[in-house]
Amino acid sequence: MLNFLIAFVFGIAAAIPFNLVYNLQLIYCGLISMALFAVVYLLLARRTMNKVMALMQSAQHDVQANRMERALATLQEGFKYAPWQFYVKGQINAQIGTLLYLKKDFAKSMPYLEKAFVKHWVAMCMLAVSYMKRNKPAKMAETFEKAAAGTRKEPFIWNLYAYCQDKIGQRDNAIATLNKGLKKTGGDERLEASIAALEQGKRMKMEDYGDIWYQFHLEKTGAMIKKQTKAAQGRRKMPRV
Template sequence: MYNLLISIAISVATTALFSAVLGGKIWYGIGPGVIALIVAYILLARRSMKQVEGIMNSAQEEMKNQRIERGVEIMKSAYPIGKWQFLVSSQIDGQIGYILYMSKKFDDAEPYLRRAFKKNWVPRAMLGTLLYKRKKYDEMKEVFEDAVQHNKKEALLWNIYAYCLWKTNERDEAIKVLNRALEHIKADDKTSSNLKALQNNKKMKMRGWNLLWYQFHLDAPPAQQAQMQFRRR
């Protein structure tokens, strides 16, 4: 917000200056004023994003050392930058929600996931899966519908949506979702394969996405499943 206001002020000053120098006609300064607005905003936005990047790098170091709570607190220190630059706060919320969800702190993650930037599809998909886990199926559909509208090219997002529908015994709806997906992501083998599986009343196969799939905690990795089976025995 502040970056835009400062840029507008610079633009107005530049317009007035050029108008005065070039004969007092306001339109003489419009072109330079627009250029000043664009250049100033780009430079100020870049400065803000550099600040965010530095904070996120510090948080990442804490995450590497398994100090999750400390890393989250460092991320929160970037919130004041959100007053200067649009979308910073929602991107920070998405990152915090992602970390907490990955750590299986689902209750803590939910409010952050809800505030995440809508074009950041991973936190939005995590919110959808969280609602699926809680059997809030109507709200789950609303979240996934919103997510796919903003991220039409993300094959895994469409497949997670279909997977949750399939698991709630809405196979026909899942088929419709994958058909819609293929309208936007042409010739995607995994999506086509899952669509054929559902049409033939077979199971969807999601493990081809590997870690991208397992981060949503809808399925345990093979090694973890083997460990769980061993413990049961």
């Protein structure tokens, strides 16, 4: 990208006079060149990422104020920085894709999610769920594996992966996924509970994850509201003494 190229050219150009004017050995000129390249690249990369982060923070404020369209427009401005720095395009795509998915604009979210940064596990999971809904189990599994590879210690990924496998009739695969998740995460009560539920022929209780679960829109609105209301009522009850 441009930051890399600028730093590379600067590093070489700045080191040449040390050889031509001061007759410094090439090996030392090379070391100077690499040092200059590293410093300049880090400065340029930091400047670009600061601008990108400012846009994302502005978009986040808009989301919190329920100005979703304005947030999406703000994020679109971030694409102008894509030629300058590695991974910026993928990060912007991930942010836009997740916002569109949250809006239930699944058709529009798909192209962005498909080009999202693979380390953005929420975007990857949303993409995997989208593949499941489109009856593409192989693509679903491949995408979940990418999400898990980037964030192995996050139990929710393994639980969501297994939930989707169970939903399409792959219960044995779902149990295997949960057991794999247990090993990768070092143990988790909710993963263990999900294994026990599936082995007993019961459904997984994903609502224990709260908002992070509901944002994937895998439950019908009526059922989701009923569960959220019940949970809220439970929290409001006076404790017994």
